[in-house]
Amino acid sequence: MKRIVLIGMPNTGKSTFFNRLTGASSRTGNWPGVTVDLLAAKILVGTEMVEVVDLPGIYDLHGFSDDEGVVRQFLENNPVELVCLVLNSTQLDHQLGLAVQVGRLGLNCVLLLNMSDEAQHLGVRVDTDKMAAELGFPVVLLSARRGHGFPRAKELMTSALAGAAPCSLLALRRQLGGDDAVARQTETLLERTVVMPVVLERLTTERLDRVLLHPWLGLPLFFGFMFLVFQAVYTLGAPLQDGVAWVLDEVRGFALQPLQAVLPHAVYGLLVDGIYDGVATVASFVPVIILFFFLMAVVEDTGYLSRAAFLTDALMARFGLDGRGFVMLLMGFGCNVPALMGTRVMRSRALRLLSMLVIPFSLCSARLQVFLFLTTALFTPHQAPLVLFSLYMVSFAAALGSAALVGRRLTNNEPFVLELPPYRLPSLRQVMLRGWHEVRHFLHRASNFIIAGVVLVWLLTHYPVAIPPGGPASLAGMLGHWLSPVLDPIGIGAQMAVVLVFGFVAKEIVLGSLVAMTGLQGDALVSYLGHQMDWVQAYSFMLFVLLYTPCLSTVATLRSESRSWSYTAFSVSWALGLAWVASFAFYQTARALGY
Amino acid sequence: MPTQNLSNLGVGERAVIRDIAAEETVRKRMYAMGLRAGREALVMRRGRLGGPLQVRVGSITLVVRRRDAARVEVVSLG
Numbered sequence: 001m002k003r004i005v006l007i008g009m010p011n012t013g014k015s016t017f018f019n020r021l022t023g024a025s026s027r028t029g030n031w032p033g034v035t036v037d038l039l040a041a042k043i044l045v046g047t048e049m050v051e052v053v054d055l056p057g058i059y060d061l062h063g064f065s066d067d068e069g070v071v072r073q074f075l076e077n078n079p080v081e082l083v084c085l086v087l088n089s090t091q092l093d094h095q096l097g098l099a100v101q102v103g104r105l106g107l108n109c110v111l112l113l114n115m116s117d118e119a120q121h122l123g124v125r126v127d128t129d130k131m132a133a134e135l136g137f138p139v140v141l142l143s144a145r146r147g148h149g150f151p152r153a154k155e156l157m158t159s160a161l162a163g164a165a166p167c168s169l170l171a172l173r174r175q176l177g178g179d180d181a182v183a184r185q186t187e188t189l190l191e192r193t194v195v196m197p198v199v200l201e202r203l204t205t206e207r208l209d210r211v212l213l214h215p216w217l218g219l220p221l222f223f224g225f226m227f228l229v230f231q232a233v234y235t236l237g238a239p240l241q242d243g244v245a246w247v248l249d250e251v252r253g254f255a256l257q258p259l260q261a262v263l264p265h266a267v268y269g270l271l272v273d274g275i276y277d278g279v280a281t282v283a284s285f286v287p288v289i290i291l292f293f294f295l296m297a298v299v300e301d302t303g304y305l306s307r308a309a310f311l312t313d314a315l316m317a318r319f320g321l322d323g324r325g326f327v328m329l330l331m332g333f334g335c336n337v338p339a340l341m342g343t344r345v346m347r348s349r350a351l352r353l354l355s356m357l358v359i360p361f362s363l364c365s366a367r368l369q370v371f372l373f374l375t376t377a378l379f380t381p382h383q384a385p386l387v388l389f390s391l392y393m394v395s396f397a398a399a400l401g402s403a404a405l406v407g408r409r410l411t412n413n414e415p416f417v418l419e420l421p422p423y424r425l426p427s428l429r430q431v432m433l434r435g436w437h438e439v440r441h442f443l444h445r446a447s448n449f450i451i452a453g454v455v456l457v458w459l460l461t462h463y464p465v466a467i468p469p470g471g472p473a474s475l476a477g478m479l480g481h482w483l484s485p486v487l488d489p490i491g492i493g494a495q496m497a498v499v500l501v502f503g504f505v506a507k508e509i510v511l512g513s514l515v516a517m518t519g520l521q522g523d524a525l526v527s528y529l530g531h532q533m534d535w536v537q538a539y540s541f542m543l544f545v546l547l548y549t550p551c552l553s554t555v556a557t558l559r560s561e562s563r564s565w566s567y568t569a570f571s572v573s574w575a576l577g578l579a580w581v582a583s584f585a586f587y588q589t590a591r592a593l594g595y
Numbered sequence: 596m597p598t599q600n601l602s603n604l605g606v607g608e609r610a611v612i613r614d615i616a617a618e619e620t621v622r623k624r625m626y627a628m629g630l631r632a633g634r635e636a637l638v639m640r641r642g643r644l645g646g647p648l649q650v651r652v653g654s655i656t657l658v659v660r661r662r663d664a665a666r667v668e669v670v671s672l673g
Contacts, residue, residue, distance in 0.1 A: 059627035059628060060623070060626075060627040062623075063623055063624065063627050065624065090654055091653075091654045091655050092654075093653045093654050094629045094653060094654065094655055179626070183631075196654065209640075213640060213649070215643050306658065309658065310642060310646070310647060310649060310658045311642070311646075313642060313646055313647050313658070313660065314642055314643065314644040314645050314646030314647070315644070317660060414621070414624065415617075415621050415624055415625055415628075415659075415660070415663040415666075416647070416658075416659070416660040416662075416663055417624070417625060417628045417630070417657055417658070417659050417660075417663060418657065418658040419628070419655060419656070419657055419658075420649060420656040420657065420658055421656075422656075
């Protein structure tokens, strides 16, 4: 099958073009020599089925960033019949050099000058015929968002593909030639084929920036927007999540529970309590992920995400993070999983790994639920809000402190230069496709891992057979007992230790497991806990729950996003270590002070 | 004419980029982002509390940390 690759700089609308070309049919996949997943789709061009691969946005074919390495490795390891080069017509002075580079490599190419509607509005004029003649490949004006020029683009792609021979490149960097030669050729080409006004008047963007990047108003407005996004994810997401849980519960009741009579006890337990509940846990994340990415796509596509980075960078740079990391950290207070996936907007791997290390410290909604219950159970109505507030502060401190401690080792000398695109209205189609892709990605990556984890915990709490689940005689109970030398110094008893084992899967089941183990509910459970733990133990337990690890879905996401088991192991051990140290310091200090 | 660096320019000040004083990889990266010798840069905003600069170079607008802006040698045009 013939192969087309899309190449272009970030913020050129390359993905919009890809989506218009392929619809929702694309999926992620692996290619030889390339270490990241790329989006690809099979589509009909003319009468031929071809594979279209969306390569990461790059500035330069021989640059040193991760993304540029990926593009180079792809071209060096995979034969390509056609390159679709997407450039932003409003920035040809910056971008045309990439076309010259592609031309020098002798690749079969079609040049798509995207955002041509915007460029025309700004007074940019391009002589496409002359440009095509100089470059030696077809050039077409396009608006991927509105579809102008799209049929013509497809026509040109069809004819360029007919009879095209596969081309693979060896040692691309050597073939490119020197920067100076490329720069000279680009200057000449620009002079001959493009007319650009001296100053591009972006009146709307400048007016908006005067308010949104205002020295005093900028930050409060940013926090206001974040609050709204956060509220939207919750107020819309929570009922949806409950809805999904309800449906899955109904299915369990009607379709699966009758199997109890037919299947052997252990098989039923494993299938339904283990695997089915695991699938249900994964499924319950779907509504939040969809919502989160709808809103993130809006924040990103409008151009506001880069502004947020500008506003918060002064603070975050001190901790080795950047402004975008801060946005994701805030989003993590809703749910850590999409926040981790959202770090993909960062181009530097070191920065991204550091951001992913600190996001799991964000006090997410599932943990909040546990804390709300415990604070009401063990503190007076006056104390409870303060206790909760202190946990939020600990969450921030753990995130920023970890970044400061680990950051020195991870970060590099890479310059922090970020493009500030003009404000644009996001297209609905683009926003929907984004949410859809992310959910599919999450389901694809996370499900096996999570199901395996859920089954493991099920075995721990239900084996040996015929004992109360999670009781002292179960494997989990024994584990709790073995852990006592570690957990006693932080005031966590054997029973609560088992709860921590459950909590590793998901914080949502922490309360459920307490109910199951004690056989108590509501007020009875509250007063039982009040007798079991004093406030020092309870606070130590909450500190541990806050920091040790959010849930199995987060760990699975860490693994799939970092593509590194050792990084995942490091992240989990860092969190566990920090949790223990924090709880130990608190518990021992409080006891020493006589509480 | 005295050479300055981009990080000392005031808001609204224009300058021509002379050189990027950094090692090869950093220089390449900044070049790719549009910070190239011979181009004219305009400082549009300076972030508060040591925050980054907002700089316009040709048709694009960039956010540049002060540390990195300090590596960009420029000649002010006022």
